[in-house]
Amino acid sequence: MSAIILFAHGARDPEWARPLQRLRAAILSSVPDADVRLAFLEFMTPTLAEALDAVAASGAGHVDVIPVFLAQGGHVKRDVPLILQAARERHPVLRINLHEALGETQQVIDAMACCVLDATLPLPPLGAA
């Protein structure tokens, strides 16, 4: 058994989590029986540590931690390894695989570029080839 944790920063505004919930739904639409959980650095719960404890308690042997961040800043570089190290000590049997921040992947950057072009390019004049 394995699980996926979508780990994001969190914010005071509850609506901030909505795109994360939509991302979880998009994953589940392809793999309906996947165990996909959200976790947050601050302001929202569960924390990453709590989510890892819950995954371990579920009996999963493997978890993929996906940082849903635009870039590998201090949070992903410094905070996350410390949280994972502590979780590995609490749950030595659980294999924890930390992935690249989603915003650093070329596929996501290309999709963002397409959105910008779609939203900003003037429409060609009517009758243009």
Place this chain on the structure above:
Amino acid sequence: MSAIILFAHGARDPEWARPLQRLRAAILSSVPDADVRLAFLEFMTPTLAEALDAVAASGAGHVDVIPVFLAQGGHVKRDVPLILQAARERHPVLRINLHEALGETQQVIDAMACCVLDATLPLPPLGAA
């Protein structure tokens, strides 16, 4: 003449801006003569106000402001409208068009879901159909 401002949070780590620079490059690869600028809320320069002043000084009549945020949190909901309002008062001729946060667009959410699935799904066994 029009311009695009990719507006992001900013961070202390200079490497944080790298995906933004890659996003700018991806846009320019489709529209090489576009005027695409980065701007930041904090920690990095130029600020959004500075970028808007520079766009106005360039003689552009229109600017699209694209929030490169995962979600419409307090920064996008509260801070950005105030910055834009002040810029509109300084530059009444410049038309400023604020767009949805990129992370809220379905195209970007779908790309993120694909990345998660690519990175986490077990490979099918050799010889599987």
